Amino acid sequence: MSNEIVISLEKVSKKYHLGEPRKFTEIFDYIFHNRRDNIFWALKDISIKINKGEAVGIVGPNGSGKSTILKIIAGIVTPTKGKVEVIGKVAALLELGTGFHTDLTGRENIFLYGAIMGMSPDQIRKKFEKIVDFSGVREFIDTPLKHYSSGMRVRLAFSVAINIDPDILVVDEALAVGDVEFQQKCLQVFENFRKKKLTMVIVSHDLSLLKKICPRLILIENGGIKN
Amino acid sequence: MWQYRYLLMYLIWRDIKVRYKQAFFGVAWAIVSPLIQVTVFTFIFGGIFRLSTGQTNYFPIVLVGFTFWNFLSQCITSTLVALVTNTDLITKVKFPKIILVISAVGGRIPDLIVTFVFSLFLLLFLQPFFIPNLFWFAILFMTLILLAVGIGLILSVTNVYFRDITAVIPVFITVWLFLTPVVYPLSSVPANYMILARVNPVTGILEGMRNVLITNQPPDLLLTLTSIALSVGLLIFGFLYFSKLEKNLADII
Numbered sequence: 001m002s003n004e005i006v007i008s009l010e011k012v013s014k015k016y017h018l019g020e021p022r023k024f025t026e027i028f029d030y031i032f033h034n035r036r037d038n039i040f041w042a043l044k045d046i047s048i049k050i051n052k053g054e055a056v057g058i059v060g061p062n063g064s065g066k067s068t069i070l071k072i073i074a075g076i077v078t079p080t081k082g083k084v085e086v087i088g089k090v091a092a093l094l095e096l097g098t099g100f101h102t103d104l105t106g107r108e109n110i111f112l113y114g115a116i117m118g119m120s121p122d123q124i125r126k127k128f129e130k131i132v133d134f135s136g137v138r139e140f141i142d143t144p145l146k147h148y149s150s151g152m153r154v155r156l157a158f159s160v161a162i163n164i165d166p167d168i169l170v171v172d173e174a175l176a177v178g179d180v181e182f183q184q185k186c187l188q189v190f191e192n193f194r195k196k197k198l199t200m201v202i203v204s205h206d207l208s209l210l211k212k213i214c215p216r217l218i219l220i221e222n223g224g225i226k227n
Numbered sequence: 228m229w230q231y232r233y234l235l236m237y238l239i240w241r242d243i244k245v246r247y248k249q250a251f252f253g254v255a256w257a258i259v260s261p262l263i264q265v266t267v268f269t270f271i272f273g274g275i276f277r278l279s280t281g282q283t284n285y286f287p288i289v290l291v292g293f294t295f296w297n298f299l300s301q302c303i304t305s306t307l308v309a310l311v312t313n314t315d316l317i318t319k320v321k322f323p324k325i326i327l328v329i330s331a332v333g334g335r336i337p338d339l340i341v342t343f344v345f346s347l348f349l350l351l352f353l354q355p356f357f358i359p360n361l362f363w364f365a366i367l368f369m370t371l372i373l374l375a376v377g378i379g380l381i382l383s384v385t386n387v388y389f390r391d392i393t394a395v396i397p398v399f400i401t402v403w404l405f406l407t408p409v410v411y412p413l414s415s416v417p418a419n420y421m422i423l424a425r426v427n428p429v430t431g432i433l434e435g436m437r438n439v440l441i442t443n444q445p446p447d448l449l450l451t452l453t454s455i456a457l458s459v460g461l462l463i464f465g466f467l468y469f470s471k472l473e474k475n476l477a478d479i480i
Contacts, residue, residue, distance in 0.1 A: 121233060
């Protein structure tokens, strides 16, 4: 394994204001009484380095800050303090089917979702057959998504997602939905990615599931790394 | 930005496709609604109040006025909710959020084209045929697009912080409609209100379009430059304002 660092978080902290001032009276309080309490540090001085080709699992209880780490790596959330460096194209699967529109057909949604995940129409066209085969919804590919079952939607989204060819794949536990058979299929895909030496960061609170995929685990608790 | 061109393309496409899938009469509304508006105002101002419009008839003036005004007002409505209706994309996907605003404006262009072609067709029956000055048309059209994006950048992101503006904007659009020479020509504005009408970025666009499409005259230079300056100014301000608030969007929305 090469020792090229592709993800580097240095003393990263993230502050959230619980209950941003929304109503006029709250804004009044905020400005004139300087009430800025309700501050919550979701992450405190986190430093993580991940090498190219590594598969890293991030475990921790609900609300420990693991999803925030993912969002920072994916570039969706900016940290309050600290330095973040990510080299390469990141694909973030924080939720399957983000941007799906229920009035569009399966085929149309494949192109839309592909574009959202950063693929060009040509790339999608080339992989279209593969995506449809994997999803198992070929029969309904020209049916509007609103007539799909939730399982079919997830399968369609997942099939697009695994075909995006990123440098770094960032996955949230949201993927662990669906029936047992589908979960097995997911595991198989991640196993293949690992063999292909794709850099992966996976978040879950299911330790046993993560152990199957990731050789390296990072435990997060209350916004800090626990050894 | 360039690497997200396909996303922009698909968002515009989604917007248009969904809008027409949900409406039974689809694109026909882009013809029917302005036709109703123009007929009603022709009846009120042309028929009842007998507004003086100089050499030209009232009908073409209000027709050209509504063609472009409707586009702007639709852009305002769309961009206002461009961010708040795409919460899932903002919190789950990394991309420049400005794309959502541009796609909201882009999604309205097909309607504008349909309304515009229909207006041109009507004008053929109302006046002698001539080829409009394409140079001025392009300048005015670009100004309109820049203005729509500029306003959209400001409104979309403000709406995330203060949802109150959703309630204010419809009233604002109506007030602005009557303050702008949409249903009347600039020439009918009394001298003491002239300044108010002239510092409005839409005035130059509408008056210029009337010159280009109805009277075949070049637009008033000062009026056009005012429009361009105000539109570009709003766009630059909007861009800076949007960029400043953009990076915390995923936390707030």
